[in-house]
Amino acid sequence: MTRYVLRLLLCALSALWCGAGFAKEEFRIKYSHLGMADPMVQSSGAKSVIFKAELEKLSGGRIKVDIFANGQLGGQRSSIQQVRKGTIQIADISSGVLASLYYPKLEIVDLPFVFSSRTTARMALDNKNPFIREMIEDCAKRTRIRILSLGPFGFRHITNNVRAIKSPGDMKGLKMRTMEIVAHRKLMESLGATAVPVPWLELYTSLQMNVVDGEETTLQNIMMAKLYQVQKHLTLTGHVMGVGAFLCNEKWYQSLPDDLKIAVIEAEKVSRLTYDGFGELLDAMALEKLKAEQIEVYSLTPKQMQAFRDKAFPEVRKWMEKQHGKEFVGEFLASVKAAERQLEQEMKSTVTAR
Numbered sequence: 001m002t003r004y005v006l007r008l009l010l011c012a013l014s015a016l017w018c019g020a021g022f023a024k025e026e027f028r029i030k031y032s033h034l035g036m037a038d039p040m041v042q043s044s045g046a047k048s049v050i051f052k053a054e055l056e057k058l059s060g061g062r063i064k065v066d067i068f069a070n071g072q073l074g075g076q077r078s079s080i081q082q083v084r085k086g087t088i089q090i091a092d093i094s095s096g097v098l099a100s101l102y103y104p105k106l107e108i109v110d111l112p113f114v115f116s117s118r119t120t121a122r123m124a125l126d127n128k129n130p131f132i133r134e135m136i137e138d139c140a141k142r143t144r145i146r147i148l149s150l151g152p153f154g155f156r157h158i159t160n161n162v163r164a165i166k167s168p169g170d171m172k173g174l175k176m177r178t179m180e181i182v183a184h185r186k187l188m189e190s191l192g193a194t195a196v197p198v199p200w201l202e203l204y205t206s207l208q209m210n211v212v213d214g215e216e217t218t219l220q221n222i223m224m225a226k227l228y229q230v231q232k233h234l235t236l237t238g239h240v241m242g243v244g245a246f247l248c249n250e251k252w253y254q255s256l257p258d259d260l261k262i263a264v265i266e267a268e269k270v271s272r273l274t275y276d277g278f279g280e281l282l283d284a285m286a287l288e289k290l291k292a293e294q295i296e297v298y299s300l301t302p303k304q305m306q307a308f309r310d311k312a313f314p315e316v317r318k319w320m321e322k323q324h325g326k327e328f329v330g331e332f333l334a335s336v337k338a339a340e341r342q343l344e345q346e347m348k349s350t351v352t353a354r
Helices: 003-020 043-058 076-085 095-101 104-110 118-124 130-143 182-190 200-208 219-224 250-255 258-291 302-324 326-353
Strands: 027-033 063-068 090-094 145-160 175-178 194-197 214-218 233-249 296-299
Touching: 027 043, 027 076, 043 063, 043 090, 043 258, 063 258, 076 090, 076 095, 076 145, 076 233, 090 095, 095 104, 095 145, 095 182, 095 233, 104 130, 104 182, 104 233, 104 302, 104 326, 118 145, 118 233, 118 258, 118 326, 130 145, 130 326, 145 219, 145 250, 145 258, 175 182, 175 200, 182 194, 182 233, 182 302, 200 214, 214 219, 214 233, 219 258, 233 250, 233 258, 233 302, 258 296, 302 326
Parallel strands: 027 063, 027 090, 175 194, 175 214, 233 296
Antiparallel strands: 090 233, 145 214, 145 233
16 A cells, blocks of 8 residues: 555544544553753654644544653653553654664664765665664564654764864863763764763753763754853764654554554654754754854864764774674665765756756
8 A cells, every 4th residue: 555545544534533523542652752842942842742743633532642751751761661661652762872772783873974964864764775674673573662763863063161172183081971872982982082971861960060071962952951051162073963763662563453553653754854854943043042152163174074084983883893794884884875876866856857
């Protein structure tokens, strides 16, 4: 059945349910994320609002979604553990945390300086990519956690309180907060910094108390958490594309009737458009706002950016190949190149059509 036919079916069912009055609630799910509850502040919050609205509509009221923002149900590790147990049905977290906790292969998407743009990342991480599709099914089988989607959250950049970062050598000796993601720690170590894993909910205080000198995250996160209040320097390195993983409990998902599985998939697709577009908007707005704050913003030249890549990429790739094999790493990089070629062809076709 084509996607178009599925959409028609869903619309017809939705209209039928709405016309007859909402059906009795059959499933009530908990949805956990660490973003702000206000959907206008952070893209994870925006996605949750759209997902809830779409799923409740498409299910005709048979599924009710309760959103728990701001880490109310725990941090990322706790949320993933609860999804695996089934006490939380859905969580929106960073892909690398799932990789470090239950599914190491997923850390491949945290290779530094791989994605040239958000659009390339979106295409390479799409479920239609055979490489990603295989990982999703393997993860569900091995961990009892289904990845409904992987999506670009935004490029990650470096802030610190010691000095302006303009070359890899400037990173030497800095205590840098990273997420609990091994690939991120290896990246910092390749640049000469000391990686210190700190939970997101403790980051502001850790920077304020000089437990760590700096950190790396997306522009929208720097703005949302007001990290500019406790950091002096921001360097636009774009070293890693933050990848969000939208997860659900596999047993819960498989327990759904087929029509409700379709509703979940369609609601996620619609909410992902909001997540992606709104995330790009928030990053752009955050950069302008950060320039107006006390934090000093430095943008690397292409030559300086290449120096960072030359230092970090070979080291992290070597470690990845040791962990997962050269063939696996090669397949991932090939799939990214294929996405780049597809994007280039689409752009050429657009120009030719005009």
